[in-house]
Amino acid sequence: VNAPAASFGAAGFRRCLGQFPTGVCIVTAPGGGASAEGAPVGMTMNSFNSLSLDPPLILFSVDRRARSLSAWEAAPAYAVHVLSQEQRELSQRFARPATNKWEGLAFRPGLAGAPILSGVAAVLECTPHARHDGGDHILFLARVERFRCDPDRKPLVFAAGRYCELGSAHEEAELWPLAIHY
Ligand SMILES: Cc1cc2nc3c(=O)[nH]c(=O)nc-3n(C[C@H](O)[C@H](O)[C@H](O)COP(=O)(O)O)c2cc1C
Numbered sequence: 001v002n003a004p005a006a007s008f009g010a011a012g013f014r015r016c017l018g019q020f021p022t023g024v025c026i027v028t029a030p031g032g033g034a035s036a037e038g039a040p041v042g043m044t045m046n047s048f049n050s051l052s053l054d055p056p057l058i059l060f061s062v063d064r065r066a067r068s069l070s071a072w073e074a075a076p077a078y079a080v081h082v083l084s085q086e087q088r089e090l091s092q093r094f095a096r097p098a099t100n101k102w103e104g105l106a107f108r109p110g111l112a113g114a115p116i117l118s119g120v121a122a123v124l125e126c127t128p129h130a131r132h133d134g135g136d137h138i139l140f141l142a143r144v145e146r147f148r149c150d151p152d153r154k155p156l157v158f159a160a161g162r163y164c165e166l167g168s169a170h171e172e173a174e175l176w177p178l179a180i181h182y
Helices: 010-017 069-074 088-093 168-179
Strands: 025-029 041-045 049-052 057-063 078-082 122-134 137-149 156-159 162-165
Touching: 041 057, 057 069, 057 122, 069 137, 078 137
Parallel strands: none
Antiparallel strands: 025 041, 025 078, 049 057, 057 137, 078 122, 122 137, 156 162
């Protein structure tokens, strides 16, 4: 946090990093502990990535300034939802530092009570594995305990600071099983 300022501007650095397209996730965790009135926590994240097949690990990072940081640190489980391209509004709802992110939203309790949202391209239910310093973020590694995938839903994409949709490349996804032995 007290590292000397980088020799380049933050805006240009963000723009450069934004050239790398990602999916968009909403990660949720059960309420309790420090979260307001025990409400569950949920945050739009594109720092999600796959990490390890054996053991099955994924990662995401949370800004140290997030209001929900202590709830993430105390959470016994997380549900990582890979959003479908119909879920831009849901992404925006969970990208704001609001206390009422859950208002009027249906969800069911998953592993250890972590909320499960519907209409997503995939959901991975995880338990905490490790946390590491990540500069102004904290890096969370999590173990996948179970997952569900809906191949009929196209994933939402985020690139160059904007939401996008996959083009025809998605229809060629049948190629993926051939590439899995890389
Ligand atoms: C596409 C997108 C991706 C984001 N990815 C992350 C992320 O990986 N980590 C993070 O801490 N914030 C990320 N944010 C910002 C958070 O969603 C936002 O600051 C958060 O909802 C605030 O939560 P709070 O109420 O806990 O402060 C992202 C926002 C958008 C729109």
